[in-house]
Amino acid sequence: xxxxxxxxxxxxxxxxxxxxxxxxxxxxxxxxxxxxxxxxxxxxxxxxxxxxxxxxxxxxxxxxxxxxxxxxxxxxxxxxxxxxxxxxxxxxxxxxxxxxxxxxxxxxxxxxxxxxxxxxxxxxxxxxxxxxxxxxxxxxxxxx
Amino acid sequence: xxxxxxxxxxxxxxxxxxxxxxxxxxxxxxxxxxxxxxxxxxxxxxxxxxxxxxxxxxxxxxxxxxxxxxxxxxxxxxxxxxxxxxxxxxxxxxxxxxxxxxxxxxxxxxxxxxxxxxxxxxxxxxxxxxxxxxxxxxxxxxxxxxxxxxxxxxxxxxxxxxxxxxxxxxxxxxxxxxxxxxxxxxxxxxxxxxxxxxxxxx
Numbered sequence: 001x002x003x004x005x006x007x008x009x010x011x012x013x014x015x016x017x018x019x020x021x022x023x024x025x026x027x028x029x030x031x032x033x034x035x036x037x038x039x040x041x042x043x044x045x046x047x048x049x050x051x052x053x054x055x056x057x058x059x060x061x062x063x064x065x066x067x068x069x070x071x072x073x074x075x076x077x078x079x080x081x082x083x084x085x086x087x088x089x090x091x092x093x094x095x096x097x098x099x100x101x102x103x104x105x106x107x108x109x110x111x112x113x114x115x116x117x118x119x120x121x122x123x124x125x126x127x128x129x130x131x132x133x134x135x136x137x138x139x140x141x142x143x144x
Numbered sequence: 145x146x147x148x149x150x151x152x153x154x155x156x157x158x159x160x161x162x163x164x165x166x167x168x169x170x171x172x173x174x175x176x177x178x179x180x181x182x183x184x185x186x187x188x189x190x191x192x193x194x195x196x197x198x199x200x201x202x203x204x205x206x207x208x209x210x211x212x213x214x215x216x217x218x219x220x221x222x223x224x225x226x227x228x229x230x231x232x233x234x235x236x237x238x239x240x241x242x243x244x245x246x247x248x249x250x251x252x253x254x255x256x257x258x259x260x261x262x263x264x265x266x267x268x269x270x271x272x273x274x275x276x277x278x279x280x281x282x283x284x285x286x287x288x289x290x291x292x293x294x295x296x297x298x299x300x301x302x303x304x305x306x307x308x309x310x311x312x313x314x315x316x317x318x319x320x321x322x323x324x325x326x327x328x329x330x331x332x333x334x335x336x337x338x339x340x341x342x343x344x345x346x
Contacts, residue, residue, distance in 0.1 A: 030159070030160075085160075093156060093160070093206070093208060093209050093211070094206070095158060095203065095204060095211060096204045096206050096211070097156070097204040097205060097206015097207065097208060097209040097210060097211045098206040098207045098208055098209075099206075099207070099208040099209075131158050131159075131160075132157065132158050132159035132160035132161075133159075133160050134156070134157065134159045134160020134161035134162070135160065135161050135162065136154060136156055136160055136161055136162035137156055137160045137162075137209070138160055139156070139158055139159070139160045139211075142204075
């Protein structure tokens with residue numbers, strides 16, 4: 001699923017069938033090359049849903065067992081979720097120090113959370129090439 | 145690549161953070177190699193940094209950024225300058241971190257070719273296969289003197305592997321004159337041809 005599609009998804013509690021939030025940002029850990037949490041808005045409490053705590057990431061909604069799964073970010077997630085590290089639209093540098101464009105979108109496996117591809121200037125780069133998501137750039141391993 | 149283009153380039157970690165920018169190039173090996181870089185902070189008002197970057201700590205010198213593993217690769221400025229000076233070789237003070245810009249290029253036949261306005265470097269595999277790359281100084285951009293066709297314009301002149309430099313003059317073999325180019329396209333080949341010619345002559 002593309003991050004651009006996932007953003008705005010409603011988060012629904014399985015226990016109460018109520019909408020308990022909306023996806024505002026998909027938090028990616030570049031070292032694990034995986035989605036580790038969702039930043040939410042319009043929640044009754046807390047702002048972060050850890051990937052491990054969600055029930056399913058469906059085409060129409062994210063489901064959680066209970067709204068109590070939504071909480072405040074721990075230090076690691078807060079670091080990755082920092083607004084200066086938001087990756088959509090950010091410049092993409094290779095490990096060789098050459099700019100290849102800006103990050104249009106990021107594709108992830110909706111079951112495992114693994115990053116499957118980076119969309120840069122209409123081209124899909126394999127997710128395994130992701131090296132870093134920083135304040136200045138998204139870094140990808142140079143081709144070849 | 146011209147060193148003037150490297151200055152102000154951001155230093156970026158593999159994690160994607162811009163942690164410094166290049167201030168000046170530090171030369172070693174008698175001016176024949178880049179020993180490292182002095183740094184400045186990022187941002188409009190940031191001043192020079194007490195940290196510097198040795199060439200062996202650089203993971204890549206790209207068109208848009210200088211890449212490093214992490215800020216742990218930085219060293220104190222003095223350490224990088226001293227290491228470059230110690231590796232000064234035959235070049236003397238002008239080579240070891242000194243400024244070659246403004247020096248006159250003189251051939252061993254005693255002809256003044258012009259004034260150095262920029263330095264051209266190229267990243268190549270070092271002599272030790274396990275020792276990583278080296279950043280070789282392969283040429284100078286000069287404001288050509290009357291001795292050259294195109295006097296007054298900027299021309300590129302290839303350099304031998306090792307060269308003699310004082311603060312005043314840079315000595316190049318007279319043969320360098322035959323390998324002068326007007327732009328960087330094809331200059332790498334001119335450097336290779338020039339150095340091959342020198343080795344044959346030696």
